[in-house]
Amino acid sequence: MDFFSYKNGELYAEEVPVKQLAQTYGTPLYVYSKATLLRHVEAFKNAFAGRNGLVCYAVKANSNLALLQLLSQQDIGFDIVSGGELARVIAAGANPSKVIFSGVGKTEEEIAMALEVGILCFNVESSMELDRINTVAQRLGKVAPISFRINPNVDANTHPYISTGLRENKFGIPVEHALDEYLRASKMEHVKIVGLDFHIGSQLTEISPYIDAIKTLKSLIRKLYAAGIRLHHLDIGGGLGVTYSVEAPPLPNELLNAAYAELQDLFEDVGELQIVVEPGRSIVANAGIFAYKVEFTKDNLGKNFAIVDAGMNDNIRPSLYQAFMNIITVEENPDTELKLYDVVGPVCETGDFQGKNRQLRVRPGDLLVTRGAGAYCSAMGSQYNSRPKCAEVLVDGDKVHLIRERETYEDLWAKEKLLG
Ligand SMILES: Cc1ncc(COP(=O)(O)O)c(C=O)c1O
Numbered sequence: 001m002d003f004f005s006y007k008n009g010e011l012y013a014e015e016v017p018v019k020q021l022a023q024t025y026g027t028p029l030y031v032y033s034k035a036t037l038l039r040h041v042e043a044f045k046n047a048f049a050g051r052n053g054l055v056c057y058a059v060k061a062n063s064n065l066a067l068l069q070l071l072s073q074q075d076i077g078f079d080i081v082s083g084g085e086l087a088r089v090i091a092a093g094a095n096p097s098k099v100i101f102s103g104v105g106k107t108e109e110e111i112a113m114a115l116e117v118g119i120l121c122f123n124v125e126s127s128m129e130l131d132r133i134n135t136v137a138q139r140l141g142k143v144a145p146i147s148f149r150i151n152p153n154v155d156a157n158t159h160p161y162i163s164t165g166l167r168e169n170k171f172g173i174p175v176e177h178a179l180d181e182y183l184r185a186s187k188m189e190h191v192k193i194v195g196l197d198f199h200i201g202s203q204l205t206e207i208s209p210y211i212d213a214i215k216t217l218k219s220l221i222r223k224l225y226a227a228g229i230r231l232h233h234l235d236i237g238g239g240l241g242v243t244y245s246v247e248a249p250p251l252p253n254e255l256l257n258a259a260y261a262e263l264q265d266l267f268e269d270v271g272e273l274q275i276v277v278e279p280g281r282s283i284v285a286n287a288g289i290f291a292y293k294v295e296f297t298k299d300n301l302g303k304n305f306a307i308v309d310a311g312m313n314d315n316i317r318p319s320l321y322q323a324f325m326n327i328i329t330v331e332e333n334p335d336t337e338l339k340l341y342d343v344v345g346p347v348c349e350t351g352d353f354q355g356k357n358r359q360l361r362v363r364p365g366d367l368l369v370t371r372g373a374g375a376y377c378s379a380m381g382s383q384y385n386s387r388p389k390c391a392e393v394l395v396d397g398d399k400v401h402l403i404r405e406r407e408t409y410e411d412l413w414a415k416e417k418l419l420g
């Protein structure tokens with residue numbers, strides 16, 4: 001069921017007309033559907049089919065406090081990559097004991113903060129990071145739970161900027177070094193080995209790269225057990241893709257079924273490990289839309305532009321990854337001529353577009369919507385060109401919650417200081 005659908009020629013978010021939201025809260029505007037978000041969380045939880053699993057939502061995809069609050073109420077954990085994300089999940093009321101800390105550049109302060117609040121584990125991404133965690137834990141009189149993020153050198157078949165499991169990518173430690181690092185960690189007094197992790201990329205539309213990674217890591221896990229190192233969990237990362245246009249990514253239960261099937265022989269030998277997943281995009285992307293207004297249309301010698309009030313600062317995905325995101329009109333406008341448009345923003349960059357060559361029936365003043373905008377859109381927003389960050393609302397049936405106020409001009413320079 002699509003909670004963003006047309007009724008009488010007009011787009012609704014659950015039971016609220018998008019036009020009404022735009023009138024009340026202005027544009028550009030991010031609109032999220034609570035029912036969609038919760039359905040996606042349930043799909044992951046159910047995919048474990050009663051087995052020992054943990055869903056850790058990847059906060060980077062959308063870190064709005066109210067959304068984190070809603071997610072933590074679903075009794076799931078979080079995957080974080082910074083002290084800021086840790087502070088956010090705590091502020092949202094999450095339990096730190098379900099937080100996994102990923103990322104290649106954890107600072108001493110971030111490690112200390114995570115140890116003080118008692119997170120589930122650090123996904124260690126380098127030899128030096130292991131030493132740093134052990135040293136900080138020693139200083140604080142703690143034992144840090146750790147898991148190594150292993151780079152299995154598999155091709156995730158996705159955009160090069162969001163591929164993370166190849167040797168040439170900065171993430172994780174090479175599988176060839178893994179046994180030595182685990183052995184080193186096993187001798188450290190202030191770390192405790194609890195798991196093994198991989199995350200090979202984002203917007204994956206096939207199961208096979210996950211299975212290739214699991215195959216590689218199964219033999220590593222056997223070597224660890226032979227060396228007397230036992231694990232509590234195996235974290236298979238996030239990365240499950242979503243449908244932006246014609247992609248048909250696997251469903252969470254298809255991924256988990258395939259993973260369990262591949263792991264069966266290992267689990268028979270070493271016992272069943274908890275499986276952790278770190279989904280971001282597949283939880284929030286299609287739970288959100290981005291609504292904006294057409295300010296002008298113009299015809300430059302046969303090339304049509306729809307100039308909108310949303311810029312690359314609000315949603316950078318099309319500019320940064322040439323990402324295709326579906327653009328639809330809020331009113332179906334059957335009487336308006338269908339034309340081919342580049343949907344461009346007000347930012348002074350040629351790369352400032354939401355979509356190119358789109359067949360649309362639009363007039364100035366009309367509202368457009370980019371679909372699939374719940375993930376990596378607001379979260380990657382900036383104030384470039386001194387554009388205040390947009391408002392965000394969460395729709396729940398016929399109720400609307402303003403979950404981020406539109407920034408004011410004063411907010412733009414709130415942290416800046418004039419010379420004395
Ligand atoms: C370590 C880690 N976990 C989880 C995710 C979430 O990925 P996705 O939003 O593709 O599910 C990412 C981002 O790719 C990541 O870097």
Ligand SMILES: N[C@@H](CCCC[NH3+])C(=O)O
Pocket residue numbers: 060162202203317321375376
């Ligand atoms: N920002 C990327 C995904 C990055 C994944 C983070 N590891 C996107 O919008 O597709």
